[in-house]
Amino acid sequence: MHLILFALFAALCLAGAVNLLFQTHPINSALSLIVVMTSLAVLYLLLGAEFLAAAQVIVYAGAIMVLFTFVVMLLNAGREERTLGSRAYWAVGFPAVAVLLAILATVVLHIQGLGSAAFGDSLSNQPGQTNLEQLSQVLFTNLLLPFEVTSVLILVAILGAVALARHTEPERTVGK
Amino acid sequence: MTHILQQEVPLALYLLLSAVLFSLGIVGFLIKRNLITVFMSIELMLNAVNLSFVVFSHQWHAVKGQIFVFFVMMVAAAEAAVGLAIIIAVFRARATLAVDRIDLMKL
Missing domain, CATH: 1.20.120.1200 (NADH-ubiquinone/plastoquinone oxidoreductase chain 6, subunit NuoJ)
Structure with missing residues (x-):
């Protein structure tokens, strides 16, 4: 399955x-x-x-x-649109990506001791514990500060998005 | 028939999928000429990395990997909001989304 x-x-x-x-x-x-x-x-x-x-x-x-x-x-x-600039990415980009993929694939396929996933696997060793329980236990005890700091990050991002996307036209016509 | 139903999937296949998705993201970043699609390729790369986090979290039975993905998602949401606002600002200033025409900072 x-x-x-x-x-x-x-x-x-x-x-x-x-x-x-x-x-x-x-x-x-x-x-x-x-x-x-x-x-x-x-x-x-x-x-x-x-x-x-x-x-x-x-x-x-x-x-x-x-x-x-x-x-x-x-x-x-x-x-x-079709590109107007250089086509250097054909010569440099694609070989670089191919090499990167080859390296990643080689590393991944040579990892020793990598297990396999079966249907209905869960992280926990205890039978009754759900993934959400386990996750929230760590998130709200050990990692509480990073979690709270992220909310500040989101707030700053909202303010930044509003400031960046706002129309600035009306300010120019104030002096008239 | 029961054989294929009980077959386990080696985690290396998941990691391989993650690597291929990441490479496809890089290719998209290189060949797409639209600012929004370039940004989407970055999201694709972020998703590929998230997948390998979840795979290793499964491998080591460590929930911290999943929490890391959770934080990546939050930061990606913030990044998408700010990035799209920047794209709107750029479109207002230059009236174009083609990355070839947005070249003021080029030498």
């Missing part, structure tokens, strides 16, 4: 990522990115991270991608 689900959603994930590259309209790329993120949520579920699967769907596929599609619609972004 695990193998079937993994194969299905890994394939969906890769198909979405490749589709993101081949689409020329940003809205199509955004939609394929949603496919990638939702399939990743299923993979998290398979690896026993239930909370992260839910957070992935709500935060990534929900909030962040809605923001993306909203901006695409707001700016009325059209079809992508």
Whole structure:
């Protein structure tokens, strides 16, 4: 069951990522990115991270991608233009990416003692403990300060986003 | 039939998927010419890294890996909000989203 689900959603994930590259309209790329993120949520579920699967769907596929599609619609972004600049990335970028992928794959396939995931796996050794319990126990005791600091970060990000995206036209006409 | 239903998946396959997704993100970052799509490729790379965090958390039975992913998600949300605001500001100033035309800081 695990193998079937993994194969299905890994394939969906890769198909979405490749589709993101081949689409020329940003809205199509955004939609394929949603496919990638939702399939990743299923993979998290398979690896026993239930909370992260839910957070992935709500935060990534929900909030962040809605923001993306909203901006695409707001700016009325059209079809992508052909490049005007240099094509150095063909000569330098792609070999570099190929080398990086080769190195990563070699390292990953040579790791000793890497286990395997079965259907219905969970992190905890105790039978009754859920993933959420385990996660919140660490998050709200050992890592309480980083968690609270993150809320400040989000607040600063909201203020920054408002300050950056605000119209500055009205200030120029004040002196008239 | 029960054989395939009980088959376990080696974690190396998950890590391989994560590596391929990360590389696809880099390729997207290189070949896309639209500012928003370039930003989406960055999100794809972040997701690939998150997947390997979850895989290692499963491997070592350590919940801290999942908490790290949680923090990455929060920072990504903040980053997306600020980044998209910057994109809107750039679009107001230059009336274009093509990365080739946004070249004031180029030599």
